Amino acid sequence: xxxxxxxxxxxxxxxxxxxxxxxxxxxxxxxxxxxxxxxxxxxxxxxxxxxxxxxxxxxxxxxxxxxxxxxxxxxxxxxxxxxxxxxxxxxxxxxxxxxxxxxxxxxxxxxxxxxxxxxxxxxxxxxxxxxxxxxxxxxxxxxxxxxxxxxxxxxxxxxxxxxxxxxxxxxxxxxxxxxxxxxxxxxxxxxxxxxxxxxxxxxxxxxxxxxxxxxxxxxxxxxxxxxxxxxxxxxxxxxxxxxxxxxxxxx
Amino acid sequence: xxxxxxxxxxxxxxxxxxxxxxxxxxxxxxxxxxxxxxxxxxxxxxxxxxxxxxxxxxxxxxxxxxxxxxxxxxxxxxxxxxxxxxxxxxxxxxxxxxxxxxxxxxxxxxxxxxxxxxxxxxxxxxxxxxxxxxxxxxxxxxxxxxxxxxxxxxxxxxxxxxxxxxxxxxxxxxxxxxxxxxxxxxxxxxxxxxxxxxxxxxxxxxxxxxxxxxxxxxxxxxxxxxxxxxxxxxxxxxxxxxxxxxxxxxxxxxxxxxxxxxxxxxxxxxxxxxxxxxxxxxxxxxxxxxxxxxxxxxxxxxxxxxxxxxxxxxxxxxxxxxxxxxxxxxxxxxxxxxxxxx
Numbered sequence: 001x002x003x004x005x006x007x008x009x010x011x012x013x014x015x016x017x018x019x020x021x022x023x024x025x026x027x028x029x030x031x032x033x034x035x036x037x038x039x040x041x042x043x044x045x046x047x048x049x050x051x052x053x054x055x056x057x058x059x060x061x062x063x064x065x066x067x068x069x070x071x072x073x074x075x076x077x078x079x080x081x082x083x084x085x086x087x088x089x090x091x092x093x094x095x096x097x098x099x100x101x102x103x104x105x106x107x108x109x110x111x112x113x114x115x116x117x118x119x120x121x122x123x124x125x126x127x128x129x130x131x132x133x134x135x136x137x138x139x140x141x142x143x144x145x146x147x148x149x150x151x152x153x154x155x156x157x158x159x160x161x162x163x164x165x166x167x168x169x170x171x172x173x174x175x176x177x178x179x180x181x182x183x184x185x186x187x188x189x190x191x192x193x194x195x196x197x198x199x200x201x202x203x204x205x206x207x208x209x210x211x212x213x214x215x216x217x218x219x220x221x222x223x224x225x226x227x228x229x230x231x232x233x234x235x236x237x238x239x240x241x242x243x244x245x246x247x248x249x250x251x
Numbered sequence: 252x253x254x255x256x257x258x259x260x261x262x263x264x265x266x267x268x269x270x271x272x273x274x275x276x277x278x279x280x281x282x283x284x285x286x287x288x289x290x291x292x293x294x295x296x297x298x299x300x301x302x303x304x305x306x307x308x309x310x311x312x313x314x315x316x317x318x319x320x321x322x323x324x325x326x327x328x329x330x331x332x333x334x335x336x337x338x339x340x341x342x343x344x345x346x347x348x349x350x351x352x353x354x355x356x357x358x359x360x361x362x363x364x365x366x367x368x369x370x371x372x373x374x375x376x377x378x379x380x381x382x383x384x385x386x387x388x389x390x391x392x393x394x395x396x397x398x399x400x401x402x403x404x405x406x407x408x409x410x411x412x413x414x415x416x417x418x419x420x421x422x423x424x425x426x427x428x429x430x431x432x433x434x435x436x437x438x439x440x441x442x443x444x445x446x447x448x449x450x451x452x453x454x455x456x457x458x459x460x461x462x463x464x465x466x467x468x469x470x471x472x473x474x475x476x477x478x479x480x481x482x483x484x485x486x487x488x489x490x491x492x493x494x495x496x497x498x499x500x501x502x503x504x505x506x507x508x509x510x511x512x513x514x515x516x517x518x519x520x521x522x523x524x525x526x527x528x529x530x531x532x533x534x535x536x537x538x539x540x541x542x543x544x545x546x547x548x549x550x551x552x553x554x555x556x557x558x559x560x561x562x563x564x565x566x567x568x569x570x571x572x573x574x575x576x577x578x579x580x581x582x583x584x585x586x587x588x589x590x591x592x593x
Binding site for chain 1: 254255256257258259260261262263264266439440442443444445446447448450451454455457458460461462463464465466468469472
């Protein structure tokens with residue numbers, strides 16, 4: 001099996017606080033890998049290092065075997081590493097059409113094109129239309145993002161990440177804050193991602209994790225507690241202790 | 252692909268010319284024929300409009316605040332003055348472009364300082380650069396003429412054919428042509444993927460980087476382009492007034508520009524143009540009523556604008572024109588209303 005994304009002895013400190021401790025992860029090509037852990041375990045900090053928002057104090061990050069530790073955020077995206085955010089990071093003034101159009105243009109290398117008007121490239125338009133349809137955003141494509149209902153914004157958040165045609169996709173709590181009625185759309189979209197896209201899922205919702213992931217890593221206080229297939233992790237007494245508290249230990 | 256062509260149609264929605272825009276430019280052109288005694292003030296408004304459009308490019312689209320935009324105006328002004336005074340380039344249009352390029356070089360060099368940091372740092376850095384240049388211009392008086400400024404500039408005919416006249420008619424139409432050409436260019440740029448990426452950066456730089464936009468490079472590019480525009484505005488100033496003095500770098504000039512954009516709005520290119528007209532007219536009106544205290548009234552107007560909200564004011568002002576347009580063309584808006592209340 002080839003390794004899509006790998007960290008080697010990753011270490012991150014905020015002042016005296018070690019938020020990532022000697023973390024070595026291997027995510028296989030095409031895997032549905034989940035990273036779980038209690039609040040404050042440092043999951044989002046890991047994602048931020050993987051995507052380049054934060055720089056690790058030491059350790060290395062490899063994308064498909066190549067060292068990307070010192071690469072700028074936007075360059076990692078162009079190499080096929082894309083993410084969604086736990087809290088929506090969208091453009092309030094822009095429409096879904098513009099938001100996705102921009103992501104597609106950037107990926108195809110037309111982003112710096114300052115002379116040709118938006119909407120005049122049929123290949124870009126086709127892709128935008130595809131994504132808008134797939135994510136049920138076609139009917140609101142001309143609305144300002146800030147005016148969209150939360151569920152739609154969440155779909156847009158994921159659509160933007162997909163628009164970059166990632167080979168490795170990092171999903172940071174994709175269903176967080178989405179009302180029950182709109183959850184189904186999100187889960188369906190996440191479930192229908194093509195198999196050749198490697199997915200690293202960060203999630204609190206255990207139902208989602210166990211229905212989706214084929215491998216789980218458990219992060220506690222910035223360090224890797226255990227890793228394995230879902231049923232093994234579910235049976236692990238250490239994991240139970242962390243998740244269910246002392247009661248479980250006493251049992 | 253029905254949806255794809257639909258997407259293409261809507262993606263170009265903003266880039267299409269609106270009736271209101273055509274009307275706007277026709278009215279501006281008509282002013283040149285209707286008010287033959289007012290060329291000087293109208294030329295002044297055109298220069299201010301171009302200068303404000305330059306700030307709008309970085310403020311309204313990329314979200315870069317600046318209190319020192321006069322730096323580029325000043326460099327353009329002195330460059331044009333020196334070129335004409337020493338007869339280095341006698342043809343005004345060519346000199347204009349060279350002066351703009353000089354400002355552009357400065358813009359590129361200083362962009363690296365400006366793109367770092369947050370709004371407050373940017374305000375300070377831009378302000379500092381303008382003050383620095385003003386001091387330099389004063390210090391090297393052998394080149395710039397110091398506090399006396401450049402004197403005795405004589406402008407040669409445009410393309411060697413059209414001479415500047417004493418009523419400012421040539422100056423007006425020349426400035427209008429320059430403004431219009433640069434407006435068309437800016438309009439093209441802001442509706443390109445590049446222009447859209449600037450708005451994305453302004454909205455959310457974190458996400459912009461996360462979809463692969465090289466944020467710093469884009470900011471450097473637009474800042475450099477804006478410097479070119481400001482330089483051209485400065486060069487027009489020298490060419491149409493035949494003077495260049497230290498006040499081209501003055502803080503007032505940069506600050507006025509902010510006021511113009513507060514009045515006109517940002518992020519739709521017309522803000523600087525409309526703002527320049529209103530700002531100068533208010534100045535004129537208040538100066539005739541109370542020559543000493545006109546600034547008080549300008550201040551009051553600004554406070555009202557901020558309190559009432561520009562979008563509401565726009566709606567009131569455009570109420571009648573919108574009604575007419577709706578009746579005749581079945582369309583919604585006459586002039587694009589700014590998207591954000593920046």
